[in-house]
Amino acid sequence: MKTRIITGIVGGAGFLLLVYAGGVWFTSLIFFMATIAYYELIRMNKMKIFDWPALAGLLLLWLLILPRMVWQGEFIRGDILYIFVLLFLFITVASKNRIQYRHVAYILFSCIYLGIAFHFMNETRLVQGLGITLAILFSTWATDTGAYFAGKFFGKTKLWPSISPNKTVEGSLGGIVLTVIVMVIFALSLHSVPLAKALILGVVVSVSGQIGDLMESAVKRTLDVKDSGSILPGHGGILDRFDSLIVVFPALHLLQLL
Incomplete structure (x- = not known):
């Protein structure tokens, strides 16, 4: 527990400092975290990061993360994809089926899953502001x-026991309520987000974040691993800590709620 608390304080402070700095500092952090998360997904599936398919996937991931301003030209992400x-x-x-379709499909999905998420995480800071x-x-x-x-304190009804046995419906509802309260506080502080919009944002953030958490739990159960990595002592890997945000930012973009 002590290690978990220390990592949370130091890691959280460092992360928020780079969020505040923005610009190239935060963009560099985004690329670093996305690269580590990609490595975790590759390792979880017992694949090697220095194999050609994994290296090609890493290049694709970086291209997908690039800010929108870089893509102002003839090519769009769909072309590159x-x-x-x-x-x-x-x-x-070329590998004569040593590298199978299921391997490259896993890599391709991992690139899209992470690339879109970290792109919009960075894009939100660049465009929408601090x-x-x-x-x-x-x-x-x-x-x-x-x-x-x-x-x-109130949990009785299991939310999805086959994927995450400790989560409850009551806990899920409690998460939504607190998220809405926090979002409303920010809305009142920023004076730029209407109260009604803040309520909707809070619900979307909470629901999509919980879906992201369940998605990562499902992946880990499928691949029979406990933690995605160990870069954050007491917390696991980047995917373990950012699984919710990986879904939240694209969800907000798709719904055009920002």
């Missing part, structure tokens, strides 16, 4: 806190 699909298919042929970014971050973290305490 299709080129890499063809590249991965060529790799399966206030909105902090509102989303603290609201997402409030979901975990609210769910933990509501589940501990």
Whole structure:
């Protein structure tokens, strides 16, 4: 527990410092975290990061994360994605089926899953600014806190026992309530987000964050691993700590709630 608390304080402070700095500092952090998360997914599936398919996937991941301003030209992400699909298919042929379709499919999905998420995480800080970014971050973290305490004191009905046996419906509802409260506080502080919109944002952040948590739990159960990594002592890996945010930022973008 002591290690977990120290890691949380030091890691959280460092993360928030770079969020505050923004610009190239935060973008560099995004690329670093995405790279580690990608490595964790590759390792979880017992694949090697220095194999050609994994290296090609890493390049695709970096391209997907690049800010929108870089993509102002003839090519769009869909074009690049299709080129890499063809590249991965060529790799399966060139390797004489040593590298199978299921391997490159796993890599391709991992790139898209992480690339889109970390792109919008960075894009939100670049375009929407510090206030909105902090509102989303603290609201997402409030979901975990609210769910933990509501589940501990009131939890009776299992939410999805086959994927995450400790989560309860009561905990989930507690997470939503606390997230909405935090989002409303930020809305009142920023004076730029209407109260009604803040309520909707809070619900979307909490629900999508919990879905992200369940998704990562499902992946780990499928691959029979406990933690995605060990880079954060007492907390696990990047995927373990950012599983909610990986879904929250794309969800907000898709719903055009920002």
